[in-house]
Each structure stands twice: as structure tokens, then as C-alpha cells.
Amino acid sequence: MKVARAYQPDFEKNPLDDWLEFPREEIEETPDYFGDYRDNLISCADKRIRLARWLTWEEQTPEVTKESATGLRYAAKMYASFLKLGINPEQEQTLTIYDLPSVTWNGKGMLEDGRCHPSQWFDAYFLSVITRDTESMNSLADFPIETMKQSATQSGPVSYKLVEVFQAYHHGLESYPSLLNECMGMAVKQGNDWALDIAMGYLETFAALTTDMELDFNEVLAKNLTLQEKYHIRDSGPDRAPVKSFLSLQLLGMACMWHDRGNQVTVEADALPRFLVEGTYF
Incomplete structure (x- = not known):
């Protein structure tokens, strides 16, 4: 059962390599700036998800598929870690995400800034499903919905x-x-x-x-x-x-x-x- 895309990017006007270049550069530099801000957990994850999405337009070579899967694996852990900080905002937590530098953050201000809303949770949970990250799945399944409702971003x-x-x-x-x-x-x-x-x-x-x-x-x-x-x-x-x-x-x-x-x-x-x-x- 074949499902063809209705949308076709204009790669003559905007080449695929241009869409891939920026997230690749940012991902390469992640270890240098990852620990600067707590919100890098989300921004770094989003760059990896965006790259994986554009990579679906590439020829699916082993190099491309591994790059996509690796990015999603990191993104899943980043998203789950970010939302975990919002459960107990006052608590300092040390996070180690694969080979990235360990960081210690808390979740203060996350709810006030509207950072724990359902659309984030949907992405986080199913990222962990895709990457078979059981630890992250379990953590997200325990995220209190009442805490989510306290986020300034309402759904x-x-x-x-x-x-x-x-x-x-x-x-x-x-x-x-x-x-x-x-x-x-x-x-x-x-x-x-x-x-x-x-x-x-x-x-x-x-x-x-x-x-x-x-x-x-x-x-x-x-x-x-x-x-x-x-x-x-x-x-x-x-x-x-x-x-x-x-x-x-x-x-x-x-x-x-x-x-x-x-x-x-x-x-x-x-x-x-x-x-x-x-x-x-x-």
C-alpha cells in the first residue's frame, strides 16, 4: 500500500543541501554550547528532528539512515529530560545524554514560560517510542497532567x-x-x-x-x-x-x-x- 506525498519541495529554488546544512552545523557544534542554557535541551532536539525530517528527501543510504536515527535518539532523551525537570521545578538534576557534557539544571520558571504543554509531550513520548527508549517512555508516562495544566501555554x-x-x-x-x-x-x-x-x-x-x-x-x-x-x-x-x-x-x-x-x-x-x-x- 503506497502513500505518495502530495507536497513536493522546490529544490531548484532551495536545494536540499541548504535545508540540511544549518542543522548539521549546529549538531556538530552541540558539545561546545550544550551546557550554556537549559532550553538547549529543546532547541538541540528540534534541530535533530528537523534534520531527520528533511533527510527523508535524501537517498536512504546507510550513512543517511544512521544520521537520522542517531539524531532522533538524542532528541528523544533531550525532550524527556527537559519535561522531567518540570515535574519538580525546584530540584537540581544532573543529566547525562550519551556523549554530551553532563549538565545540572532545575525546572524553575518552566511552567511560567509555558514550556510543559501537551504538544511537547506528544512529540517527546512518541520519539521515545520510535527510538525504543523505554526509560524515557516510562518517565513521560508518569508526567502529571495537572502539572501540565499549570503551564502558561494552555491547550x-x-x-x-x-x-x-x-x-x-x-x-x-x-x-x-x-x-x-x-x-x-x-x-x-x-x-x-x-x-x-x-x-x-x-x-x-x-x-x-x-x-x-x-x-x-x-x-x-x-x-x-x-x-x-x-x-x-x-x-x-x-x-x-x-x-x-x-x-x-x-x-x-x-x-x-x-x-x-x-x-x-x-x-x-x-x-x-x-x-x-x-x-x-x-
């Missing part, structure tokens, strides 16, 4: 309920099916493009993955890859590339979960790199 009720759904499944709670149904109803009621195309896309794909609703996982995955690309094209506007659609971390993470359960991901899409679905480097 709609569907976003917080989505976090609750994913956390309930992670912990094997009996309430998971009812929370899933409740969140679906809330998304339909909210009725805007994000709720119907993004939130429902997550929920429907996750339902196909985790329940006996007689949904074909691969068909649902293919449908929502297409719908979410269309959403990001609209959301980005005519002058910006819909970069988030190049790798949907959430849908990709669910494909990884499907694969790791011994099932076949039959969807062929540039937004679902096979080496990530199969966990080749993890």
Missing part, C-alpha cells in the same frame, strides 16, 4: 485528554477503552481541523493498534498519513514547507509499535522510513 481539553489516553494505555489501566471513546467524542464535538484531522487521526490509528474495533491498522495508518499531510500543508501556508508532515512522530511511533508486536506494516511511505519502523539502529 484545549482534547489535548489533555489525549495525554491521559496514552498514559492510561501505557500503564495498562482498565479505564483506557472508556477514555479512548470519551476523547473521540470530545474531538468530534470540538470539530475544528486540528481536532478532526490530527487528534482523531491519532485516536483512530491508536484504536486500530490497541483495540478489537475491527479496524485495519494499515488502512487507517495510510488514511491518516494523507489527512495529516493535508492539514500541515494548509497550516503551513503557501510560503512554508509542511515540515512536520515529512515525519509524523505520532503516526510513525504507532507504526513502530505495530511492528514490534510482530505485525507487518504494509504501508510504504517516505514519511514512514523502514529503518525507523524496524528499529534498525535501536
Whole structure:
């Protein structure tokens, strides 16, 4: 089942190498500046995610796939570490992320600056799923939703309920099916493009993955890859590339979960790199 991208970058006007150059330079220099600011946990992670997204347009050589996977592996640990600081803001924590210099930070001011909101959590959790980082997954599954609601950056009720759904499944709670149904109803009621195309896309794909609703996982995955690309094209506007659609971390993470359960991901899409679905480097 082939899913082709609707969006095609104009690489004659803006060559692919130009999109890759800046994040590569920043990543190379990360050890020199990583410890300067706590927010480098997020900015350094975002550069690696952005690079991985643009690398989906490259020929998928072993060098390219390893570069992408390595970047996402670091990004997963950075995101999880950042959000962990927000749970107990006063507490100093020493963080060691692979071969980067160890740093000691606290989470003071994070909530006031709006830095612990659901969209960050979604990216962080499914990054850890993609990279098979169980430690980060467990940490994020324990992030208190009530703490998230104290963030200055507020989200709609569907976003917080989505976090609750994913956390309930992670912990094997009996309430998971009812929370899933409740969140679906809330998304339909909210009725805007994000709720119907993004939130429902997550929920429907996750339902196909985790329940006996007689949904074909691969068909649902293919449908929502297409719908979410269309959403990001609209959301980005005519002058910006819909970069988030190049790798949907959430849908990709669910494909990884499907694969790791011994099932076949039959969807062929540039937004679902096979080496990530199969966990080749993890």
C-alpha cells in the first residue's frame, strides 16, 4: 500500500543541501554550547528532528539512515529530560545524554514560560517510542497532567485528554477503552481541523493498534498519513514547507509499535522510513 506525498519541495529554488546544512552545523557544534542554557535541551532536539525530517528527501543510504536515527535518539532523551525537570521545578538534576557534557539544571520558571504543554509531550513520548527508549517512555508516562495544566501555554481539553489516553494505555489501566471513546467524542464535538484531522487521526490509528474495533491498522495508518499531510500543508501556508508532515512522530511511533508486536506494516511511505519502523539502529 503506497502513500505518495502530495507536497513536493522546490529544490531548484532551495536545494536540499541548504535545508540540511544549518542543522548539521549546529549538531556538530552541540558539545561546545550544550551546557550554556537549559532550553538547549529543546532547541538541540528540534534541530535533530528537523534534520531527520528533511533527510527523508535524501537517498536512504546507510550513512543517511544512521544520521537520522542517531539524531532522533538524542532528541528523544533531550525532550524527556527537559519535561522531567518540570515535574519538580525546584530540584537540581544532573543529566547525562550519551556523549554530551553532563549538565545540572532545575525546572524553575518552566511552567511560567509555558514550556510543559501537551504538544511537547506528544512529540517527546512518541520519539521515545520510535527510538525504543523505554526509560524515557516510562518517565513521560508518569508526567502529571495537572502539572501540565499549570503551564502558561494552555491547550484545549482534547489535548489533555489525549495525554491521559496514552498514559492510561501505557500503564495498562482498565479505564483506557472508556477514555479512548470519551476523547473521540470530545474531538468530534470540538470539530475544528486540528481536532478532526490530527487528534482523531491519532485516536483512530491508536484504536486500530490497541483495540478489537475491527479496524485495519494499515488502512487507517495510510488514511491518516494523507489527512495529516493535508492539514500541515494548509497550516503551513503557501510560503512554508509542511515540515512536520515529512515525519509524523505520532503516526510513525504507532507504526513502530505495530511492528514490534510482530505485525507487518504494509504501508510504504517516505514519511514512514523502514529503518525507523524496524528499529534498525535501536
